[in-house]
Amino acid sequence: MSVLRERVTMVWLGLVVLTCVTTWGLSKDLFIPAVGVIGIFSIAAIKVSYVMLDFMELRYAPIPVRSAFQAWPVIVAAMILGFWFATPSLT
Amino acid sequence: MWYFTLTGIHLLHVVFGTSLLSYLWVRSRRRAYNSLQRVVPECVASYWHLVDLLWIVIFPLLYLQKAA
Numbered sequence: 001m002s003v004l005r006e007r008v009t010m011v012w013l014g015l016v017v018l019t020c021v022t023t024w025g026l027s028k029d030l031f032i033p034a035v036g037v038i039g040i041f042s043i044a045a046i047k048v049s050y051v052m053l054d055f056m057e058l059r060y061a062p063i064p065v066r067s068a069f070q071a072w073p074v075i076v077a078a079m080i081l082g083f084w085f086a087t088p089s090l091t
Numbered sequence: 092m093w094y095f096t097l098t099g100i101h102l103l104h105v106v107f108g109t110s111l112l113s114y115l116w117v118r119s120r121r122r123a124y125n126s127l128q129r130v131v132p133e134c135v136a137s138y139w140h141l142v143d144l145l146w147i148v149i150f151p152l153l154y155l156q157k158a159a
Contacts, residue, residue: 056154083116090120
């Protein structure tokens, strides 16, 4: 099978697109801060998830291991967003 | 052993960096830094970039290279 049709190539392309959305979209004052922050951290969590699934063989790991590692980006993103929303703005 | 030594030491770096970033966050909230006092944030940022760069090397080494 051509390397272009492989799953990892598609995932890699998706990750590149998501990076572009974060760098040239969400970080450029196009949206209100809350939308930018939620978008950036959600996209980061999704990217981490796909890197673990398709580049670190998590897709073929036993279910308990997979659940634990898939929970990690969700918990970290929720914690960071929690800090951001729970503390009052300084400006 | 090779795998756990590399990723284990990296984990220690990440934990230390996360602690530093948390410390920086708390101090920033108290307005401890400004354009004249920025040595600590710059040092922590440099350290975090080092940890980040290390992963850019470790990741291909462990996950993207085909085993010989």
